Amino acid sequence: MAGQNLLPAGDYRTTYAADTTIFPTTTSRNMMILGIVLICFAPYVLNEYSLSLLIQIGIFSIAALGLNIVVGFTGQISIGHAAFFGFGAFTSAYLSNHHVPVFFCIPLAGVVTALVGLIFGLPAARLKGLYLAIATLAAQFILLDFFSRAEWFTGGSVPAMAEPFSIFGKTVRGDNQYFYVVLAYVIVCYLLVTNLMRTRDGRALIAVRDHYLSAEIMGINLTKYRTLSFGLAAFFAGVGGALYAHYNQVVSNEGFGIDRSIIFLAMIIIGGLGSIMGTLMGTAFVVLLPESMEWLSAALSGSAIDHALGLKTNISFLREMSIGIIIIIFLIFEPDGLAHRWRQIKAYWKLYPFSH
């Protein structure tokens, strides 16, 4: 699924380098660079609202990328990802309040969260499937309880404050500046993971997913790689969480519950398990879905349908319900995720008009 390429017949790879290249063609690489350059102009073109959505997509996609390492690439399951996201947020807020420059807080939060992730990943060495799912659920509840009780660390039930991001003594103010911070992290994180998957370790993770017995016979240390995948996942969750903390400058222990963990899973399932590009697409989809539902319900309120059904304030519930329905529809009709659909669209145009 992951490595599926639609290269034309007769296009052989003659070197290992060519086989593991990130961009199959020069055009695709140039398009990516062009895309990044174009998105750099976003703060000048978009309004605050659209920009804040882009920032959210960026932040959550980093955390979702971490989850995709564990679920999509290593074939484990984690339903406690939001807790790691929260841990990163609180760690970074805590460090920033203790005179660590925010610039260093974010990667540091990633490292600390990775260590916590390694601890909670230990059950993965022994457990599989549903049992592992329940074990990771423990991480969710233990950490969440820790957040609400560890007043020295999180402020307890009172939201913790986080310093704004600053670089070279200059404080980053507003979404149109913070956007670049998030963009830089998105690029770095996605490059890191893309490259990770080209290394021996990355291939080992995929081997564990595809057939753990064969992987073990080939000399892959299952315990090491399963636990490592949790550590890596937590690292990216921590970085995402830290970015989230300094974006909002307030971290409350709400929003890191199991529902958020499920949303992270939804992001990678909708985007495509084991697809790096898909993670970004899935995150964008999941972030934009409630917003578009909000527009829809706003348009609906006061309309004829509203009056006919007597919805009134229940319209806000309509939004929550539609999100669930759309996710179900998606899973039925697009089980391989947006990444797969994207490849099909590309293939369609590549072969047009001779698709068959």
Place this chain on the structure above:
Amino acid sequence: MTIRNLLATASVAVLLGVSTGAAQAQISIGHLADYSGGTADVGVPFGQAEADAFAWVNKNGGIGGKPVNVDTNDYGYQVPRAIALYKKWSAAGNKVSAILGWGTADTEALKKFVAEDKIPDISGSYSAALTDPTGASGKTEAAPYNFFYGPSYSDALRAELTWAAEDWKAKGKPGKPKYVHMGANHPFPNAPKAAGEALATELGFEVLPPIVFALTPGDYSAQCLTLKSSGANYAYLGNTAGSNISVLNACKAAGVDVQFFGNVWGMDENAAKAAGAAADGVIFPLRTAVAWGANVPGMKTIQEISRVSDPSGTIYRPVHYVAGVCTALYMKEALDWATKNGGATGENVKKAFYQKKDWVPAGLEGVCNPSTWTDKDHRGTLKVDLYRMKVSGDTGASVADLVKNGTIKLEKVKTVDLPRKPEWLGW
């Protein structure tokens, strides 16, 4: 279409955009409401009241002859969603003149930002941490742009404890009374905890370890058994009515003999109907001078406002609705003053709150309690009216009927006039 045509159309579109932008000198305010979250039981009537009040204001000429643009959003009691909305409201170019806020967690989280951005926030949170505009109390950070109408959670609890101490003496029971704080581990129920426990100790209560129960309705039998075995005499319920009902029911079933008292959100007519006999005897503070349907001049205005969302005029509005109208109309008059005195900027709206002593919004005489805000003290009022919820008989009928036939009755217990102690500011 030629290139020239295209350019012409585009420039016209741009011009139109600019001119409509300039014409929008309209006042905008943000409205944060909880219609679907943990406090929705009381968030719906309060939010509806604020929305209705401004719709009524707009129908009657708006502010400075222009309708107010109220951006109502249900944020589900989630701090992150409140912050996202706040970002929208504080963005340069679309900055709102004021915010009608809601929860304690989000209002306290936004405290620093509204001060930086100079946006007054009149909240549904009555946390005492929002009452110190200068930070001089040393108990909390400065909150120069936070307001609310009514006694703070801490002051309401202080009044209740004052009453409880007298009640204990009057009953002539031996020994020290035992007091316990109950509620979710959340900023809202926790807000008056320290203040309550400090005063309880001072008044000679024995303070028991707090008992935690979630903000959502559920099975709280375990909490009631703890309460029973602890031998508590007075228990403060820090949550909203919805989950308090669960506790009241469970404790009635467990045979707990405790005098409960709640905060302003802890009890209302709908809750009394839902809890039935279990709600009988609960003490709670009423923010307004009267409840729905009372024979005072201001009630006519409230009923007129209520018709915005209930054209039939038959719905019974709980205490939160009445308080919500008061809150909204304080903001309306502040916006009015600001518009006349240099424009509806956040700074002017804040100044407007300091203009009147014993302020009652026009048209609400006899309903809203007189409030006074100063630039050193945002405790609008220290007068706490304590009421007892009386429930006699079956509560199957509609709330309107139950109140009419006296099955549900709000019985006044005592008015506590707390001294304006500087050491009670900010917590």
